[in-house]
Amino acid sequence: MGTTKRGSERREDALSRERIVDAAIELLDEEGESGLTFRSLASRLATGPGALYWHIANKGELLVAATDAVIARTVAQVPAVATPHEAIRGIAVGVFETIDAHPWVGAQLSRAPWETPTLRIFERIGRQVQALGVSGRAQFTSASALLSYIVGVSIQNAANGRLFEPSVDRADFLDTMSARWKQLDAHEYPFTRKVAAQLPGHDDLAEFLAGIDLILAGIAASR
Amino acid sequence: MGTTKRGSERREDALSRERIVDAAIELLDEEGESGLTFRSLASRLATGPGALYWHIANKGELLVAATDAVIARTVAQVPAVATPHEAIRGIAVGVFETIDAHPWVGAQLSRAPWETPTLRIFERIGRQVQALGVSGRAQFTSASALLSYIVGVSIQNAANGRLFEPSVDRADFLDTMSARWKQLDAHEYPFTRKVAAQLPGHDDLAEFLAGIDLILAGIAASR
DNA sequence: ACCTGAACACCGTTCAAGT
């Protein structure tokens, strides 16, 4: 206080790493992965593409930062619940819904699985695996298996969601898919053709959680 | 036989969808995903980029075709074994090793999970789930869970493999990663810090198969 | 029918020049 206004005074609209990342998230959500370019991002921030490089090293770092911001929000919002089993389901649902809402997050998680975003999820799952009473070395195995499953399914689900225009709804999508599977070669794809009938009315989230329960049942059985 | 040689005679080096896809696989394996461009591919085939578009619609189709060729080979080579449990482990190992050898296959499987390559794997797993005696609707859930886990882990494993230069070997990589995890904030990452000690000597394939066994134990327990 | 290669409309990234 008491200092006179000078060049050091922050302008409202000054560029910063945070503002850039926020704008990138908006662009990714609105236009999809291909909509994020340094030119489009710069024009949204009313500057030139070169200015962004003062704050961020390259596009890879920008994507990691955007993913990390979204995932940090997700894990912070997972509700506290009674049992480790419930907690793991809560984390799973959180990640699933986040990737469903921001499909580019899924692609990023699988492209750079050693970065902080993945670690945030791993940490939360790990604590609950510990709480489950899993012993020493098996904790790592169990947490890794759960993490891979959760991220894997979420990505596949999000990719399916983008298969058709948003106007095509879920039921139509499943009907189309079911019809396509039924037309597969009878000799090559007997199983796929048989389960094609189950596709209409399929509940992705329920199916996903059934898989979680399967892994948790396996963990319990292996103890 | 007996026809005179004409324009319809096939030149040895004539372009074809098959030759293009084979060259694309070579390029992807040698140079990685960013090494495949229509220009580099065309020059390898001693033609111009435009020529390729006579045989293939676009880059997406080229990637799907390349992935499909590799995965078809993989599933064809899975050995016949005694039990469904063994068979599922065999498929899992096949996919794991394929993605480890061709990391771009993993990226492609998660980018387009509804295409034939994924379906080929799903079909093989499904048949074994059926052989396991899993009932009706649960077959779909079990096969999907296994598929997601197998593809998910394989992609993460392959991404880790590309983290550093090929010169950096596995042991060094794990040591570096372990050291990095130990430096994480003690309050934010207690679990990750604790399991960091288990990282050196970690056997990815063994850990992966332990996860498969976990899911199979869950399937057995849920029956 | 199939191939050629220049051209179009883009990219990510760099960097001299400004403030």
Place this chain on the structure above:
DNA sequence: ACCTGAACACCGTTCAAGT
């Protein structure tokens, strides 16, 4: 210290023109 925007070295894709 931070921003500007032209320039560099690329992309995927198209298409008139050739054989």
